Amino acid sequence: MVEKGILEKLTDFLLNHSFVLYPNSLRKLKEDTYIFVAKKDADKKIGILTKENFKLSSPYFVEDKNVKEIDFYLNLYPLSFENYLILKNFGISPTPCRQKSSFGTGDRLGLVTPAHIVALKEYPVFPVLVQQSPRELEKTRRDFKDALLKVILGVLEAGYTGEFGADADHIKDEKYLLRAIEAGYTMYTLDVSELLTKISDISSNQVMQISPQSKEIIEAFKGKKISISEEEYTIREDELYKSALIYEKAMNFVEKVYSILKEKVKDFDLEISIDEGEKDTTVEDHIFVAEYLHKKGIDFWSLAPKFPGEFQKAIDYKGDINKFAVELKKHYAISQQFGGYKLSLHSGSDKFSIYEIFSEVTQHSFHIKTSGTSWLQAVNLIFEKDKKLFYELYKIALNNLEESKKAYKVLIDKDDFAEEPNLENAQILSQPEIKQLFHISYGVLLDEKKEEIYDVLDKYEEEHYQFVSANIKNHLEKIFNK
Numbered sequence: 221m222v223e224k225g226i227l228e229k230l231t232d233f234l235l236n237h238s239f240v241l242y243p244n245s246l247r248k249l250k251e252d253t254y255i256f257v258a259k260k261d262a263d264k265k266i267g268i269l270t271k272e273n274f275k276l277s278s279p280y281f282v283e284d285k286n287v288k289e290i291d292f293y294l295n296l297y298p299l300s301f302e303n304y305l306i307l308k309n310f311g312i313s314p315t316p317c318r319q320k321s322s323f324g325t326g327d328r329l330g331l332v333t334p335a336h337i338v339a340l341k342e343y344p345v346f347p348v349l350v351q352q353s354p355r356e357l358e359k360t361r362r363d364f365k366d367a368l369l370k371v372i373l374g375v376l377e378a379g380y381t382g383e384f385g386a387d388a389d390h391i392k393d394e395k396y397l398l399r400a401i402e403a404g405y406t407m408y409t410l411d412v413s414e415l416l417t418k419i420s421d422i423s424s425n426q427v428m429q430i431s432p433q434s435k436e437i438i439e440a441f442k443g444k445k446i447s448i449s450e451e452e453y454t455i456r457e458d459e460l461y462k463s464a465l466i467y468e469k470a471m472n473f474v475e476k477v478y479s480i481l482k483e484k485v486k487d488f489d490l491e492i493s494i495d496e497g498e499k500d501t502t503v504e505d506h507i508f509v510a511e512y513l514h515k516k517g518i519d520f521w522s523l524a525p526k527f528p529g530e531f532q533k534a535i536d537y538k539g540d541i542n543k544f545a546v547e548l549k550k551h552y553a554i555s556q557q558f559g560g561y562k563l564s565l566h567s568g569s570d571k572f573s574i575y576e577i578f579s580e581v582t583q584h585s586f587h588i589k590t591s592g593t594s595w596l597q598a599v600n601l602i603f604e605k606d607k608k609l610f611y612e613l614y615k616i617a618l619n620n621l622e623e624s625k626k627a628y629k630v631l632i633d634k635d636d637f638a639e640e641p642n643l644e645n646a647q648i649l650s651q652p653e654i655k656q657l658f659h660i661s662y663g664v665l666l667d668e669k670k671e672e673i674y675d676v677l678d679k680y681e682e683e684h685y686q687f688v689s690a691n692i693k694n695h696l697e698k699i700f701n702k
């Protein structure tokens with residue numbers, strides 16, 4: 221607990237230098253040294269208040285200021301990677317997850333971690349506050365380090381002292397893997413979707429080309445019975461063969477990545493994502509992947525299967541919920557019988573109709589990823605505060621729809637949209653197609669209107685935080701059935 225006197229004097233001192241203190245941020249770093257976050261215009265800095273000679277790099281004041289009334293020296297610093305590495309020594313850094321339930325919140329703009337924390341800290345869930353895919357990095361012109369630093373700044377601003385994770389999401393190649401490792405991420409989501417052999421490419425003579433290890437798995441499991449929700453399921457040999465043909469190449473990639481991670485990272489969570497493949501994951505696919513990896517000594521933390529139905533970005537689940545539940549139960553049963561790893565739900569934003577069933581069936585042993593849903597709150601705020609900017613964003617998004625669609629699987633076309641948005645309609649952003657339009661258009665919108673977007677979000681920071689935390693709370697309420 222920080223003394224009230226220090227807080228008051230620090231607030232006054234900073235105001236005299238045109239900085240506003242985030243009061244929750246003030247915390248003890250070590251004996252006689254405090255850290256805090258303060259903002260001048262839109263520029264956030266970390267501050268150090270110390271009686272010792274404790275310094276970071278690139279100080280704002282040429283010489284440390286003496287805050288006489290409390291007898292501390294003060295300076296302000298940018299949260300550069302260099303400075304972050306010093307703070308890491310005080311435990312301000314991501315960690316692997318040790319909890320049953322976990323929830324990822326991507327922050328494409330690098331602004332809303334304090335809002336994510338407000339929502340997440342009320343639930344029994346490990347927050348993966350950094351969740352960043354290369355696809356998003358390319359579109360937002362950021363890098364893994366920047367995404368991490370913005371979250372660290374948010375963690376400090378909120379005064380959050382709990383644990384949190386950093387997910388290098390949708391890793392498909394070594395280049396991005398190495399960059400995420402260098403930045404110190406703690407979770408690695410390997411997306412093998414592009415490495416899966418297409419069913420249409422499989423000809424009958426390829427059946428002979430599977431590896432000895434795949435053959436062993438088929439021999440060991442063909443005809444074997446496993447129990448799924450009190451029923452017996454007999455594992456099919458022909459399906460296992462098919463799984464081997466589809467997944468073997470992808471498994472080689474996982475093996476390679478795993479050896480790099482083992483060599484370079486002390487402790488990490490590994491997620492295997494097969495959810496963006498062309499077909500739903502079968503029982504045999506799941507068993508093949510889990511068994512293959514375990515036989516290679518690859519210990520993974522979670523697996524994202526492709527469930528039946530549509531998991532399109534920004535909108536609710538589309539499909540037969542009963543069928544989803546049936547398949548989910550199968551995958552959960554396998555996950556428990558083959559190592560006890562978590563099931564992960566990708567494109568987890570706004571899937572309100574299946575959260576309850578997902579958390580119930582998995583007995584809360586899950587990971588859920590969200591990202592675009594928080595960016596959409598920024599768009600909501602812009603609609604409320606600056607109709608002119610919203611109008612411009614709408615036009616840009618619509619004119620670039622075909623380009624934006626290249627990176628995301630959504631079923632919207634230009635014809636679904638009016639040329640002119642109805643700015644009088646307060647519900648415009650509840651319309652599924654408009655949500656999808658904005659969800660996938662963040663890249664081009666930031667390219668063309670970054671400054672304007674950030675200006676509005678800075679001016680109405682508190683409301684922006686409220687929008688974001690209320691939205692994530694809505695997700696969590698459903699997930700935890702509260």
Ligand SMILES: O=C(O)[C@@H](O)[C@@H](O)[C@H](O)C(=O)CO
Nearest residue numbers: 353355566567568589590591
């Ligand atoms: O947009 C992205 O690249 C990522 O945020 C998502 O695909 C992420 O994996 C996700 O599923 C968030 O809902």
